[in-house]
Amino acid sequence: MSAELAEPASKIELPAHIGGGGEIPTFDVHLRVRRYNPEVSEDATWDDFHVTMYGTDRVLDALHKVKWEIDGSVSFRRSCAHGVCGSDAMRINGRNRLACKTLLKDLDTSKPITVEPIKGLPVEKDLIVDMEPFFQSFREVMPFLINKGHEPTKERLQSAEDRERFDDTTKCILCAACTSSCPVFWTDGQYFGPAAIVNAHRFIFDSRDDAGDMRLEILNDKEGVWRCRTTFNCSEACPRGIQVTQAIAEVKQAILSRKI
């Protein structure tokens, strides 16, 4: 049944009267994937794949096509494949992106598209990195509500303005795109990293939380917020559009105003 027409990996069939119809344009994509398998070799290499993709496809669809039809040993993480779970952060053309949110048509398909694991974390295989150091920093900022008052019988109410204060940092999906785009983190793995600070920010500025001071004290560390050099790589990398550098600056300010 090989003569059967290939189906786009993400299939959208809209009838002509609502703007759909017609053929989805196809193009050839040259995918250059960073491969690493410690059971075979200690060295990472580049593998090239040529696939025909559709205008509606994302980098993740190209990776699927490679894995399902060309080389089943290509390894990468992905769960929801729709930009929510945050497991397929990778370095696409040198920038940290979610493979499931990066459309191929937005990239320059005349040149090879490079796909690498995110930097700064130990690579386990191909595009899979060990996220444990990342989650350890996340745990250390205590990303949960701590309230010293009596347990209310109903939900804890909060005004819209109080909620707005930390709205931006609630969007984090822990994909590690920010932390692994940070040049400070590349050389200093002990740095808490943008993601941990963003998640601390989410509770520090929550009016219902009572442990803001504890978190500020944790981030007033040698490896805490003062390590940030405001290069804005994290804000650029965040697939949720969180203003990460601004959140870090707000935590810096909060520590300063508490100490002085």
Next chain:
Amino acid sequence: MTATQIQSPRSGKISPQYRRNGASKGNFEMAAWLFMRLSGVVLVVLIFGHLFVNLLVGDGIHAIDFGFVAGKWADPFWQFWDLAMLWLAMLHGTNGVRTIINDYAEKDSSRFWLKAVLYAATAVIIILGTLVIFTFNPCPLDVNGVPLPGGFCPAA
């Protein structure tokens, strides 16, 4: 059936390069961060004031010679101005290079030695500069009490 050797799980183990060695005490990094901003603002005033007075006022750049500097350092105001500029610029620059070393040195030993050289150089320049500003004498005398030749000082 042979017993299969199952490796202990690798997850949960964090390699030493990522492990923080306990929380650091004190507010040194915060103070350093604040100092960079405050000294930067003060230095803008000091340096542009310095450039304006030396290069633009009066004869401007053509007036600068040994006598010009000697005249400035006879005034406590300029002594203080230059002292503040020396200390702030040196500490500001040293702290900047310190953060760069922290960011880019990969080995602990290279980080240690780079910082040792940096701090030694800073100490030498600050001490020497401070000494010059306060002990500067435009008309040094030789052992017999006669002014050394130079042409800037009228014979006593």
